[in-house]
Amino acid sequence: MGGPRYFVLAALLDGRRHGYAIIKQVEDLSGGQVRLAAGTLYALLDRLAADGHVESDGAEVVNGRARRYYVLTERGSAALRQEAVRMAAAARVVTERVTLPGLGQDAGAETA
Amino acid sequence: MSATQRDDRALERRYRRLLRAYPAGYRHERGDEIVGTLLDAAAPGQRRPDPRQAARLVMAGLRTRAGTHLLTAERLWLGALRLAAIVSLTHLITVRIGFLRSWVPPGESALQWAFAPELFQLLLAAGALIATATNRFRTGLALASAALVVNTFLGAFTYDPFALLDMENSAYLPALAALAVLARQALVRPDGVPWWLLALCVAPVAAASVLLRVAGLRMGVGPWLLLAGPLLLVLLVALLRRPSRAVRTGYRAAAGALALGLAVVGVTVLASAATDRAFVVLQAAPLLAIAFAFVDPRIPLGIGLGIAGARLPALVELVAQFDPEATPSSGLLMTALAAPAAAVLLAVAGWWAGRRRIRQ
Secondary structure, X not given: OOHHHHHHHHHOOOOOEEHHHHHHHHHHHOOOOOOOOHHHHHHHHHHHHHOOOEEEEEEEEEOOEEEEEEEEXXXXXXXXXXXXXXXXXXXXXXXXXXXXXXXXXXXXHHHO | OOHHHHHHHHHHHXXXXXXXXOOHHHHHHHHXXXXXHHHHHOOOOOOOOOHHHHHHHHHHHHHHHHOOOOOOHHHHHHHHHHHHHHHHHHHHHHHHHHHHHHHOOOOOOHHHHOOOHHHHXXXXXXXXXXXXXXXXXXXXXXXXXXXXXHHHHHHXXXXXXOHHHXXXXXXXXXXXXXXXXXXXXXXXXXXXXXXXXXXXXXXXXXXXXXXXXXXXOOOOOHHHHHHHHHHHHHHHHHHHOOOOHHHHHHHHHHHHHHHHHHHHHHHHXXXXXXXXXXXXXXXXXXXXXXXXXXXXXXXXXXXHHHHHHHHHHHHHHHHHOOOOOOOOOHXXXXXXXXXXXXXXXXXXXXXXXXXXXXXX
16 A cells, blocks of 8 residues: 555544645645645545545535535444554564664563 | 635646646546645745646546556556557558568559458458457457468468467457457456647657658658548448547547557568667657556557567567578667667556556
8 A cells, every 4th residue: 555545544543634734634644755746635535435445424515615425434443454554564673673763762672 | 815825826827827737527527626725735935836736637637538447457557458469460461561562563453462362361351350449359359360361371271370379460469369358258348548648659650751761861752642541441431430539539549559550560570771860769669658657557558568469479480480590680780689678668668557557
């Protein structure tokens, strides 16, 4: 699962969001590392919907602007959790053996 | 109307203009929502689209038009194989049409040659092309195999036993290999490649042909006959039936792919007599195809596989016959080096772009 795809699914973990709210949430969650353009976001949402990972959950017009909301499906939630477990396992391969800058202590000692 | 509203209107109008990169149906369904998100993301007082947003919007729109926004690894490879089969068969057919003319002796009626095995082979290959273009791969494989049998029969009487390695016949190898894989796919059918994308890739080759005409080189009617063949085939498909939606998609792909097949033939035909200027323009074709890799990676991957499959056996034969005493002609160098190199480059660019698309 690519980074943008992972963060879009993670952005929907707390509940339904519309396009711009997803973009903002992805930026926050990734610490500004993933900044989605609208074109990229909608292509991603199309693919996630085709895979059954997200679905549309109503639309409304706010201040004259159309908004459609998206929610995570059970399948999407399962895929996200699976990816998180996979990445955590991959991270442990390193953090159990070396001290990473920024963590302030031996990550291996913490997890042992 | 306040200044803020005026700014919003101006920005919305400009974003809607960019939204034309998407197909009309998609625009109708999602256009307002996408514009709403773009306006939400805009800075206060912003009147012009952000260049990054604009570029991504146009790219996403073109990918949606090409049908590659939902690309999977399986569809990438199947689409590329389908294109490789179409390009190879087009190459075979156009070369055969060129041969057919030389088979009719001067002063004799072409009609009495109508049942010649050469013509039979041509018709079988044409049938294989139509079947492939309309996603009937088992029929395509059967007809292409039959054409190869006739070709081998002809070869036994007319040319050497290694005729399959000839420049004219080696396209059978990628065509049959691609069709053999496609014929095994019972469930997933590859999607068509939009004609406008393929036509854009062919434009440099057409420009090269014009350049050659302007340069005053005498090419004879051969290249024009090669052009007429695929066009007649496309016309035949269009006239034979009122196509279903799936077939229309295949037909659109075939029309573009036929034009791209001409690009391959164009390189072969023109290589022996081209000027350096024309070569420069011809080289623009693979470069352009690579540029389109990010919109539709099936194009460079499919064409690369098709050309590489057809050219590499010819390259092996050329290397085997290489004479270090003789100065190689520009046509020979083109065939030996440039065409296989361009093919490999195309295939790698398509594969890489496809991987990127799928991972996103």
